[in-house]
Amino acid sequence: MSAARRGRGRLGRLLANLIVAVGCVLFLGGFVMAAFLYQPYLVPTDSMAPTVSADDRVVAQRIDGHEVRRGDIVVFRDTAWSELPMVKRVVGVGGDHVTCCDDRGLLQVNGAPVPEPYRTGGGPASRHDFDARVPEGELFLLGDERLDSVDSRSLLAEGGTGTVSTDAVVARVEAVAWPPGRAGLISRPGSFAELPGGVSDPGPLRLLVTSTVVGAVLIMVGSTTGAITARVARRKA
Numbered sequence: 001m002s003a004a005r006r007g008r009g010r011l012g013r014l015l016a017n018l019i020v021a022v023g024c025v026l027f028l029g030g031f032v033m034a035a036f037l038y039q040p041y042l043v044p045t046d047s048m049a050p051t052v053s054a055d056d057r058v059v060a061q062r063i064d065g066h067e068v069r070r071g072d073i074v075v076f077r078d079t080a081w082s083e084l085p086m087v088k089r090v091v092g093v094g095g096d097h098v099t100c101c102d103d104r105g106l107l108q109v110n111g112a113p114v115p116e117p118y119r120t121g122g123g124p125a126s127r128h129d130f131d132a133r134v135p136e137g138e139l140f141l142l143g144d145e146r147l148d149s150v151d152s153r154s155l156l157a158e159g160g161t162g163t164v165s166t167d168a169v170v171a172r173v174e175a176v177a178w179p180p181g182r183a184g185l186i187s188r189p190g191s192f193a194e195l196p197g198g199v200s201d202p203g204p205l206r207l208l209v210t211s212t213v214v215g216a217v218l219i220m221v222g223s224t225t226g227a228i229t230a231r232v233a234r235r236k237a
Helices: 003-037 152-157 207-237
Strands: 038-042 058-061 071-077 086-093 098-100 107-109 113-114 130-133 140-142 163-165 169-178
Touching: 003 038, 003 207, 038 169, 071 140, 086 098, 086 107, 130 152, 140 152, 152 163
Parallel strands: none
Antiparallel strands: 038 058, 058 169, 071 086, 071 169, 086 140, 098 107, 098 130, 107 113, 140 163
16 A cells, blocks of 8 residues: 555544544533433423423523523422422513413513413413512412312412422423424523513523534544544555
């Protein structure tokens, strides 16, 4: 084999190794960061349908309660609700005045009507009117399926504030992972964006998934290229 051919062979193997190395960094980096920042949960009921249904597997970003914004779907633990983690949507934060329903059947936050496109079936935002003032450091939570959801309205009817401490929040739901037909990122509801504080920014889940997938592809491409280069070099030799 000529020196030129040997040089091209070494260059091919070097390129293949570089592709594999970059792929490993992207794959492992994305996978490790996702495992650190996110946690999977199984949703036990249809109280958040149709956004999240019973037996859906969701991926939730680990956050502190002070990061929560209106419209977020959060996972929280509060023994007044259940011994298990609960999944509900935040419609009011500390200092808010949450009422329902106005003459169009809409939820109101601080006097502003809030359309809720994530709900289906029409009808008023709640079968029963309610009026709640959210204490500082607390959250008012509702299920998207208002007919079946046990949420802040239930606790409010029992004479409490109906709220949950921000300290009870452990994660914010970012996506449905299973079943495949429902898999996808969960968007932030724009109806809350005009209120003070706006809505939360999307987490890095899409970027981390992309990094992991691209890394896996590069590893396969680099490994295949290296094997082909080595085989061709042996045949030429």
